[in-house]
Amino acid sequence: MARRVMIKGNEAIAMGAIEAGCRYYFGYPITPQTDIPEYLSAAMPKVGGVFLQAESEVAAINMLLGAAATGVRAMTSSSSPGISLKQEGISYLAGSQIPGVIVNMSRSGPGLGGIHPSQGDYFQSTRGGGHGDYRTLVLAPSTAQENYDLTMLAFDLADKYRNPVMVLGDALIGQIKEPVELKSYRKKPKEKPWALTGAKGRHGQILKSLFLADGELTDHNWMLAKKYKSMEKEVRFETYRAEDAQLLLVAFGSVGRILRTSVDILRDKGKAVGLLRPITLFPFPNKAVRQAADKAKVLMVMEMSTGQMVEDVKLAAECACPVDFYGRPPGSIPTPDELAKEAMKIWRKRGLK
Amino acid sequence: MARRVMIKGNEAIAMGAIEAGCRYYFGYPITPQTDIPEYLSAAMPKVGGVFLQAESEVAAINMLLGAAATGVRAMTSSSSPGISLKQEGISYLAGSQIPGVIVNMSRSGPGLGGIHPSQGDYFQSTRGGGHGDYRTLVLAPSTAQENYDLTMLAFDLADKYRNPVMVLGDALIGQIKEPVELKSYRKKPKEKPWALTGAKGRHGQILKSLFLADGELTDHNWMLAKKYKSMEKEVRFETYRAEDAQLLLVAFGSVGRILRTSVDILRDKGKAVGLLRPITLFPFPNKAVRQAADKAKVLMVMEMSTGQMVEDVKLAAECACPVDFYGRPPGSIPTPDELAKEAMKIWRKRGLK
Amino acid sequence: MYFDTIIAGFGGQGVLLMGNVLAYAAMQAGKQVTYMPVYGVEMRGGTANCTVVISDRPVGSPIIHEPVSAVVMNRPSAEKFGPMVKKKGQVFVNASLVKAGQFETRAKRVSWVPTLELANEVGNSRLANMVMLGAVVGGSGVLTVEQLAEALTGALDPRYHKMIPANVQALEAGARFVSEQKAA
Amino acid sequence: MYFDTIIAGFGGQGVLLMGNVLAYAAMQAGKQVTYMPVYGVEMRGGTANCTVVISDRPVGSPIIHEPVSAVVMNRPSAEKFGPMVKKKGQVFVNASLVKAGQFETRAKRVSWVPTLELANEVGNSRLANMVMLGAVVGGSGVLTVEQLAEALTGALDPRYHKMIPANVQALEAGARFVSEQKAA
Amino acid sequence: MPQVKVISERCKGCGLCVLACPKHNLALGKDYNAQGYAYVTFNSDGKCTGCTFCAELCPDMALRVYKEESA
Amino acid sequence: MPQVKVISERCKGCGLCVLACPKHNLALGKDYNAQGYAYVTFNSDGKCTGCTFCAELCPDMALRVYKEESA
Amino acid sequence: MSAKAKMKQVFDRPKSLKDVPYHYCPGCHHGVIHRLVAEQIDAFGLRESTLAAASVGCSVLMYDYFDVDVVESPHGRAPAVATGLKRSRPDSFVFTYQGDGDLAAIGTAEIVHAANRGENITVVFVNNAVFGMTGGQMAPTTLLGQVTTTSPYGRSAATDGMPIRVCEMLSTLEGTAYAARVAVNNIKNLKKAKAALKRAFTYQTKGWGFSFVEFLSSCPTNWKMSAEEANARVGKEMADYFPLGVYKDVRAN
Amino acid sequence: MSAKAKMKQVFDRPKSLKDVPYHYCPGCHHGVIHRLVAEQIDAFGLRESTLAAASVGCSVLMYDYFDVDVVESPHGRAPAVATGLKRSRPDSFVFTYQGDGDLAAIGTAEIVHAANRGENITVVFVNNAVFGMTGGQMAPTTLLGQVTTTSPYGRSAATDGMPIRVCEMLSTLEGTAYAARVAVNNIKNLKKAKAALKRAFTYQTKGWGFSFVEFLSSCPTNWKMSAEEANARVGKEMADYFPLGVYKDVRAN
Ligand SMILES: Cc1ncc(C[n+]2csc(CCOP(=O)(O)OP(=O)(O)O)c2C)c(N)n1
Ligand SMILES: Cc1ncc(C[n+]2csc(CCOP(=O)(O)OP(=O)(O)O)c2C)c(N)n1
Ligand code: SF4
Ligand code: SF4
C-alpha cells in the first residue's frame, strides 16, 4: 500500500512533481510557496535532478521554457506577483506549444497585498493573463492529497496537450499539513518527437510562436482554439451532498473545502444545501453546472474575491436558475459558520424551504 | 476652430497625451506602437517634458509608478508581449491607487505571434491580467480621432479614480492615418493631496499596496470593489443603424469600425442589421447590451480572437436573446464583405427576415 | 462618393508619399479618408504599399481586399495586386517598369502610364510617383490636380517645400497624359 | 468525533512541534486531520501558533475562529485566544507563565498546567511543551498518551530520536497531572 | 558623569551594545520587557566615558547617552 | 587561375566585397536580379589571387572562390 | 542622574525617524542602517523634500519608520520607481533602500540601468547575503558554502556561481559617480559608513550623479546565529569576500 | 573556368547553414556573423548536438538559416532559455544569438546572472548600437550624439547615460570564463573574430564555463548609411568607444 505521510500542501506539490518524473525545477522565493523550492533544493540532487534558483520569476519561466523544449518534465512555482511576471513566458509556452507545469500558490493582492489565501487570480489563470488568445489548463486542488495527485496529473496533461498547465492553490492550500497517501506514478512517458535534442540525422527543428506569413497565424490560432476545445474531456469536479440540494453552493479550492463544513452545518439544520467544487477551472465544468442549474433552485457562488468564477458559473448556468454570489476578498480566512450564514441569507431571500 | 491634421493613430495618442498635460512618458520600443515613443522623444523636450526610453517594459511601468506617485500625469505604451510584462506593475498601481495611462496597441499572439492587428488581449485588459482582484478602466478607440480624444479622457479618468487606465487599440488603430481634429484640452487639473511631494510641514505620506493586519486588506479590497462599481457611470458606446435592427452586431475597436461598412452592405441588401460598439470595455456597457437584447432578435459578437468579449455580451444579455459569435483570430485583417457574409449566415440560421 | 486604391512599389519609389498626398488632399476636400501603410517586418522585403480610402461616409475598413483601383509601380506589385482589383475597377500601371502580359487582372480599365519618361520630361526621374498620382486623379476623377497641389504643402516636410512647383508639374503631366489617352 | 485546538506561545516554546505531534498521532490513529501554522511575516512578532483539527469526516476548514480548545503557553496567547474558545470548550493554560485573572474566556473548563515545574521534574525544562501536550490529551481524551508516544518517531527529526524517552516521560507527566486534577 | 539611559521597552536584548562598550558598562539583564526580551542594563559605576559607541551600534535605538555640558 | 563565382540571385549589391578585394577584381554591375539588386560582377582578368577576402566578407554568401589544386 | 539639568544629550534618535519600535529581529543591522540614513536626511535638512522608494524585503515597512514620503516598489524595481520620482521632481532628494535579493537578483536590470543612466539618485543597498524576509533562501550574494534553505548543501560555485560583487560591477559603468561598500559591525566601520552616506548625499544634492552605498549587513535569524556571531561574521567572512572601501568617487581629488 | 576539373573550391558555405537567402538588409553584418558561427559548428562537429536559443531582434529568423535545433526566446530571455536547455541536456552545445537591445536592455538581468552562474553556454552578442528590427530606436549601446528614432536630438549623456560596455561589465563577474569583443568589418578583424569564436566553442566543449563573444556590427538601414559607410563606422566610431580585444580568458597561459 502507498505510504501515508503528514506533509505540508506545498511539500505535497514538490513530492508529486518528483514522483511524476519531473527532474527540472526553476523558481524564485516568494511566500507562501517557498516550501516548494526549499523542498526541491534538497530533494532534486538526490534523484539526479536539477534545482535552480533563478534570478527572478521571469528568468525561471524562461528556464522552464528552455528545459521543457528539450522534452523533459519541468516545473516552476510562485505566488501571485511572481505569476504576473511569468505571463509573457506562459504566453510563449502556449504559443510555441511547449508543455510545462506552473504552480501558483496565490496570495492576497492586488500589488504586494499580503500573504493571506486569496482567489483573486482566477481570471488571470483561466483567461490567460498574458497576451493573446490562449488558455492554460488550470487545476485547483483543495487538500494536500489533491496537491500531490493533481500535480502528477498536471504533468500528464501538459505533455498530452503540449500546453502549460497551472496548478492554482492559495496560501491555505500550501501551508496546511495533512495526511497524504503517496501513490506511485505508473504512466509511461509520452514520446516527444517535437523536442529539441540535437538534429541527429535530421534537419534542425524549431519551437516558436512567430508566424508572419499572411494567414499563417490565423491557422495557428484556430489550431490552438481547437486544442483548447478538445480539453473539455478533462473536466473534473466534485459534488458533496448535492443530489437533492435546493441551494447548490459552487466554490473551488480552499473555499470549496471550507464549504464542506458549512454544508454539514446547514444539513444539520435540515436545509437541503449541497456543494459543487470545480477541480478543473479551465476547462470549466460547464455541463455539470448547467445540469445543476436545472436541478437546484438556486446556485450560489462563493469566492475569496469580489467575484470572478461567478462569471463562469453564470455563463454555464445559462439563466436556468438564479446565480447568487458571496464574495470575501482576502485579508483573513472565512469560517464555515460565516459562509453558512451567508448561504442562509440567500436561502431566505430566495424563499427556499 | 480646432486644427485638422492627417496623422497616424499612434501619433494621435501621443498628441492627445501632450494636450492633456502629460509630460512624463516612459516606454520601450515594440511594433506596432513605436511611433508613440518616437513622436514623444521629439516632442517632450519641446514642451519641457520628459521622454525616457526605459531598459524594458517592466522598468517603464515602474518609472510611471514613481512619476505618477508625485502627482504628475504620466503614460507608458507598449504592445501585447510588453503589456504582459507590465502586469505586476499595473496590479501595484491599482493596489496603491496610483493613476496612470497605459496604451496597448495590441498585436497578434500568443507568444511572439506577429504584428497583425488583434483583439486577443481583451481578457487581459478587462479582467486584470495581473494578480489580485482589481480592474483597470479600458477605453477602446476605433479611429485616430478617438485615439486623440480617448487618450485625453484616459488621463481624466485615471486621476478621477486614482486608477490605471488602459487604452486598448491594435496594429490597425495605431498604423492608420486619418484626419484628426486637434481639440484643445480645457479641464483644470484635479488636486492630488495624496501625491508624494515631500513632507513639507506634515508627516511622511505613503503610497502602498501592502496591508498585513487582519482584515485590513479585506476592507481595502471592498473599497476598491466599490470604486470599480462606481465607474459604471463612465460607460461609453456607440450604435450605428441600430434602432430597428433585428440582428445587432457587437464589436469593439478595429472590428467595430470595419463593421460599419458591413452594416451598410447589409442594409443595402435590405437586412435590418445594426451595430453596437462598446467604447469602454471596462466598465462594460451592460445596460445597453441588455436593452439591445430585448429589442433585437439576435446579438452577434465579432472579434479578432476566438471569443473573449462575447462572454461579457452573454453575461449582459442575460439570455434575453440568442448571442452568436464569429471569431477571426489575428493573422490578417477581416474585410467588410467577409464579416457581412458571416452576419448573413447567422441571419439565415436564425430565420430572420 | 467612394474611392479606394492600393498603391504599391519598391521601397524607394515614394509610394507612401503618393498615398499621403492623396489622403491629405481628400481631407482638405472635406472627405472622410484613411491611409494605411504596410509596416514592420513586412517592410523588409524591399516592397512597400499603402491603401487609401476616400468616402463621404466614415470609413469602416482601411484595408481593402477587392480594391476599386490599384496603382502598381513595379512588377511584383502588379503581380500581387493586379488580380485583386474589382472587375469594374481600374489598374494604374507604371509602364516604365511593367509590361503588358506580366500580370493578370479582371479589371476592365488598365491605364499604362510611362512615369519615368514623363518625369524625365518634367526634369527629374524621381518625380515618377507624382506623375503617377496625377494620372490616378486624372483617370479616376476622385480629386483634382489642384486639390493635390494644395495638399503638397501639408503633406510634404517643410524641407522639401522648394520642390513643390516641380511636383505640381509632374502631377499635371500625369493628369494630362491620361486625359489625352481618354480622348484618343 | 470532532476536536480542534489552537496551540499558541512564544517562538521558542515548541508550540509548532506540539501541533505536529498531535496531528501525526491523529493520522496514525486513522483520523482525518489538518494542521495549519501561522507563517510568514506574521511569524516575526516572536509569537507562534497553529491550529489542529481532528475529525472522523474530511476536515473542511483548517482554521477555527471559535475553537473547541486552546492551548496557551504564554500571556499574550492567553489574551488573544482565551476569549475565542467556545463556552463548552476547554482552555489549557501554561500555569508557569500565566496567572489567573490575566485573560478572559467564556470556556467553562480551564486547566492550569504548571508545565515548567513538571518538565523540570522530568529533568529538562525544554520539555514543557510535551508536558502540556500530555495534559491536552489527558484532559480532552482526544487521543491517548501511547498514541502520541508512537507518533514521536514520525514527527521528530531523526536527529532528535534519542530524546524520545524523555519526551514520553513528559507526555505522561502532563497526562498524569490532569487526571489527578480531575480526580481531585 | 556620563550616563546611558536604557529604553527598556525598545531593547531586544541582542547584546551588540554590550560588545561595543569599551568599558564593559552594559550587561544583559534578567528582567523581560513586554515583548519578552531580557533587556540590557547600564552599570553606572562611573566608568562610562559617554563615547556613545553603545548607542551608535544599537539597532533599536534603545539607548540615550547624556554627558555633562562642557562648562 | 583563381576564380570567383557570383551567385547573382543572392547578391544584394552592398559592395562590401568590392571594398574587400585588394586586387579590385569586383565591381557592382548594372544588371538587376529578381530581388531588384544590382549585383556584383567578377573581373576575371587574372589578377585574382584566390585570397577569399571577398567571400569571407560577403554577408550574403553570394561568392564562391575556386583555386587550382596545388599539384 | 542627579544633576539632570546640567546633562546634555549626546545621542538621540534622528528627527526623520518616527518614534516607534522596529519589527526587525534582535541584532539585525537594518535598524542601524535606517538610523544612519535618517541622520543624513536630518543633517542635510532634507526631511521635507525626500522621496523614498521602498523595496520588498524585510525593510518593506521602512515607511512605518521614516517620516518622509515613501512609495512602495514592486520587488526589485525601486531604481525604476526612483527614476520616475526624480525625473518628475528633480528638486527632491530621492533614495532607494534595497536588499540583496531585491537589488542583486530580480532587480539586476533596473539597478544596472539606473546606474548607467547616471540617475541622480542615491541607492542604499543592504547586503545580508540572504533573502531575509522570505525566510532565508540563497541570494546572489550568499557566500560559497553557506547553507540556506535553498542551498541546503551549501552554495556551490559549480551550480550556483560565485557570490556577485555588486559594487565592483556597478563601478565599471560610466554613470556610476560614487560607489562604496561599508559595514556597521563596529564603531570604526560605522564611522566610515557615515562618511560614505554623507558623500552619497553630497553627490545627489550637488547633482553629481548616481551614488551607491552597499552595507554588509547581518541576518542573525536566517544565518541561524546569535546577534553577536552574526555581527562578527559581517566583519570576517563577509568583508573578506566583499572588501570594504570606496570603489568610485569621480569628484574625489 | 576552362579547367573546372582541376579547380578546388576554397570558399563554400558551411553545412550548418541552410542554402536559403537571408532576409537581412544589404551589407548587414548579421549575415557574416551567422556564417562564422556556423563554420565553428561545422569545425567542432556539433551540428547534430547543437541547441540554440534565438532571441527577438532582426536575427529572430535565425532558425530559418541555421540547420540546428532552435527554440525562440522571449525578448531578452535567451540566456535563461539557454540555461534551461543546457541544464536539461548538458551534453549539447548551447548558444544564444542576441542583439544589443535584447541583451543589454531588457535582458540585462538574464545575461548578468547566466554569466555569474558560469553557465556553460556560449553567447553571441551582436552589438549594432541600435534596435534594428523595430526600426532604429536608441539602444543602451547607441553612441553619444548618435541620432536614432528615439534620440532625435542625439544620445545625451545627461538624460540617457553613456553607452554601456557589456564585455567589460560581464568580465568583472567570476562566472565569466571567456569574453572578447570582435568585429567583421575587415579581414584582419574577421580573422580575430574567428579565433574568438573558436576559443568560445573550446570553452564550452571542454566544460570551462561561460563564454561571450561581442560582435560590433553594422546596421546600414537604421544608421541611414550606405553599406560601405556603415562598415567603416564599425571600425572607427564603434571600435573607438568599444575597444576590440580579449577581455577575459581564464584558461589562457
Ligand atoms: C515579484 C516578487 N517576487 C518575490 C517576492 C517575495 N520576496 C519578498 S522579499 C524577497 C527577498 C528579500 O530579500 P532581500 O532583498 O535580500 O531583503 P532582506 O529581507 O534580506 O532584507 C522576496 C523574494 C515578491 N514580493 N515579489
Ligand atoms: C517584450 C518585448 N518587448 C519589445 C519587443 C519588440 N522588439 C523586437 S526586436 C527588439 C529590439 C531589437 O534590437 P536588437 O536586440 O539590438 O537586435 P537587432 O534587431 O538590432 O539585431 C524589440 C524592442 C518584443 N518583441 N518583446
Ligand atoms: S557611552 Fe561608551 S562607555 Fe558609556 S556605556 Fe556606552 S559605550 Fe560604554
Ligand atoms: S544593542 Fe540595543 S537592543 Fe541590543 S541589547 Fe543593546 S540596547 Fe538592547
Ligand code: SF4
Ligand atoms: S579572392 Fe581575393 S583577389 Fe580574388 S576577387 Fe576575391 S578578394 Fe579579390
Ligand code: SF4
Ligand atoms: S558583398 Fe556579397 S552581397 Fe555584397 S555586393 Fe559583394 S557579393 Fe553582393
Ligand code: SF4
Ligand atoms: S530576517 Fe534577517 S534581515 Fe530580516 S529582520 Fe530578521 S535579522 Fe533582519
Ligand code: SF4
Ligand atoms: S535593420 Fe539593421 S540589423 Fe536589421 S537586417 Fe537591416 S541592417 Fe541588419
Ligand SMILES: [Mg+2]
Ligand atoms: Mg537580503
Ligand SMILES: [Mg+2]
Ligand atoms: Mg541591435
